[in-house]
Amino acid sequence: MKTSIIIPASNEALWMSACLEAVLASERLQGAQIIVVANGCTDKTADIARRYAVLAEEKGWALDVIELKIGNKLHALNVGDHAAKGDIRIYLDADVRVSPRLLWQMERALDRDTPAWASGQLQMAAASRVSRAYARFWSKVPFMAKSVPGAGLFGVNKAGRARWEDFPDIISDDMFVRLHFKPRERLAVPGTYIWPVAEGWKNLIKVRRRQNAGVAQLADRYPRLMQHEDKGQMTKGELARAASQRPLGFLVYGIVSAIVRFTNDPAAQTWSRGR
Secondary structure, eight states: OOEEEEEEEESHHHHEEEEHHHHTTTTSSSSOOOEEEEEOOOOHHHHHTTTTTHHOOOOOOHHHHESSSSHHHHHHHHHHHHHHOOOOOEEOOOOOOEETTTHHHHHHHOOOSOOOOOEEEEEOOOHHHHHHHHHHHHHHHHHTHHHHHHHHEEEEHHHHHTTOSSOOSOOOHHHHHHSSSSGGEEEEEEEEEEEEEOOHHHHHHHHHHHHHHHHHHHHOOGGGGGGGGGOOOOOOOHHHHHHHHHHHHHHHHHHHHHHHHHHHOOOOOOOOOOO
């Protein structure tokens, strides 16, 4: 078995079916292992995941569902890692939907002896007008437009996974992993995936606050990793063009940024689902 797909899920009953249906619709990927780690769930997340065992078996894949009483994503990632049999590890959030060839493309890119990290082309999805506007502007920020963010989906090979032991108790697991790799070791594949943006002002602020806290935490605890950051900065010209093209998005993004910058919320210092 070459690839294990680890899906931490806490009360994800609304998303679980769409996530697994997309994963199991993957083309060309052979004999993969899916591990759903239902952590701290009070809904039917685990039961829904188990319904896909037959479909996985028909595809020649394995589907394991692990239930944990503790609701903690980092702990769930560690438990999933210990159960994984594949040399390639793909970490997937339960609210993400992958396109048919994305996971195979990631496996192919990561099938090498040297350390490597990979992700696909992120496509944001939002239902509310304010969140759609925020997403349209955010997609033009250099970190999103010029790098490979890996939000909600990233994978590493065996040599890459050896760069850290267990996931530490941190806010930003995706950035923690991404920064273990130099920009030239981070591979972008052409396949797309849909990643939902937080809905409404309250959740946009909550998620943005948590993102900023996650970056600050990594800079404080793992300063050596920050030398691998390549997000860049918007020039004044780029900012002006983006603002003129997406005035509502610029306004929403600016308001959210200002609120986060000038107010404080102690809850942002710990991991939370963010939606």
